[in-house]
Amino acid sequence: MTQASPAKNTDDTPTVDMKDIVALCKRRGFIFQASEIYGGLNGFWDYGPLGVELKNNIRDLWWKAMVTTPPIGPDGEPLQIVGLDSSIIQNPKTWVASGHVGGFSDPMVDCRQTKRRYRADHINILQPKDGEGHWLAVPQDDDEGISEKRLKKFGKGKSIGAFEATPLPEVNTSDYDKIIGPDASEPGTLTEPKEFNLMFETYVGATQSEDSKAYLRPETAQGIFLNYKNVLDSSRVRIPFGIAQIGKAYRNEVNPRNFVFRSREFEQMEMEWFCHPDDAKQWREFWIAERKRWWESIGIKSESMILREHDRDELSHYAKEGEGTLDIEYQFPFTYPGFGELEGIAHRCDYDLTQHQEHSGTKMQYIDPDDNQNRYIPHVIEPASGLTRAVLTVLCEAYTVDPDRPSGMYLNFKPSVAPKKAAILPLVAKDGMPELATKLYMDLREDMAVDLDIKQNIGKRYARQDEIGTPFCITIDSDTLQDQTVTIRHRNTMEQERISIDKVKEYLTEQLGQMA
């Protein structure tokens, strides 16, 4: 069967409009706005009957590719990867050690005049020692001599020696009206520092106090690092090995945007690959190739993705010393003609294990079973992607406009991710056709997710199945009553073929296997 693929435009208009995808998701029960009847909640989404099937299918394929049947390694042996399901809430010290508590609460100030935003702890305030004149906000890290230029303009002839420098966070907010912002031309334009704590806070126990404060995990990775020793001591794995986890994570995003692409509650699929520091570079390359292949296996076309190395200055705190981070990016309709992040493959070095060793006092070093003098803290290669982001990607990729069919479009899902593999449709609801269809349905449903639909005319039912991306429709008609044959309709081509009713299961199993 030929795969219809939408031709990518060469101009800057994507072939699919996000509005249509969002509307389809709501109409057919893939994704709803969370708490919609109360007006919704910015950054939260619910997965409907078909959405949860799609999400579970993608989740299961990831788990199978990582844990159940991990890839074959460079030495020809299967890799060792074990699963984990850690708690969303952990001891809050976890997030101090990981750097999230310190790094996620940078106070920011906005300038009302220039609309620019600054980190408060990166700004110094030059305060005239004689108390006369304006206070000047300048960058702390002032390589370009900005302070001098600002002084010349607003310092009323005073030299730098006539000022005292104070970090902005130490300045009383009641004095903000005297301050001229770093790029402003008049005083009093800076807002009070706002805390941008991107972790959701909660309280453990029935009484709320600072002592009982805890956090919803902003990444699943830390649960893996916390259990690194437990896994090592209980499951006979040896370096190199991986621990994989799928689960919810929470980030209080400043600005959720683009449907489920950036939401405040989302689901991650992360695997931490523990290896010898000398092998980290090689394993990073291995996982980049492996992960790209996986995305292709669930139906994402190679030409819709790019691999992008992070620039030095966008590297995370944990990746600074290593081989860096590479993103696999997808050409979403809302990033077109640009790309948006699908998965990051990061070299986290020994940052996390070292941090937890220091903060917890628990030794995290690995002792080579063949040479107990060879002790080291493993380096980590982390392929981390968003499951909910994967759902969006698969939807965007599958959405295919086709004006020549009643629905005007169809979802070109790979059968492995499709919520329904086949639909069984009696041509009309009489002459014993519904009974035959029900019998076939009862047989098939033991082996695959199938739909039985008897209502309305056949065209509407085909259209409905096209909209939810069902690869095959099996139709019972009057010939079936005579010769026990049914028609199989192929979603992408709308072509039909006739086969014996008792060959249907065999046929579908073979076809679905081939197309998976």
Add this chain to the structure above:
RNA sequence: GCGGGUGUAGCUUAGUGGUAAAGCCCUAGCCUUCCAAGCUAGUUAUGUGGGUUCGAUUCCCAUCACCCGCUCCA
């Protein structure tokens, strides 16, 4: 977080300072022999909260949500 835009049924659109209209969809029944046909009946809406007014979906204010741009994205 800033600026701009939008908000009437699941969707697309009417309309009005005084009972909110239609088509499609959906549900039930009839009909229907291969791609959203037809008939009958039915469900469903002025995002939320204030204010002005005898009366607000309409005018005003606030708020929420969504979209676009900027910002942010550990």
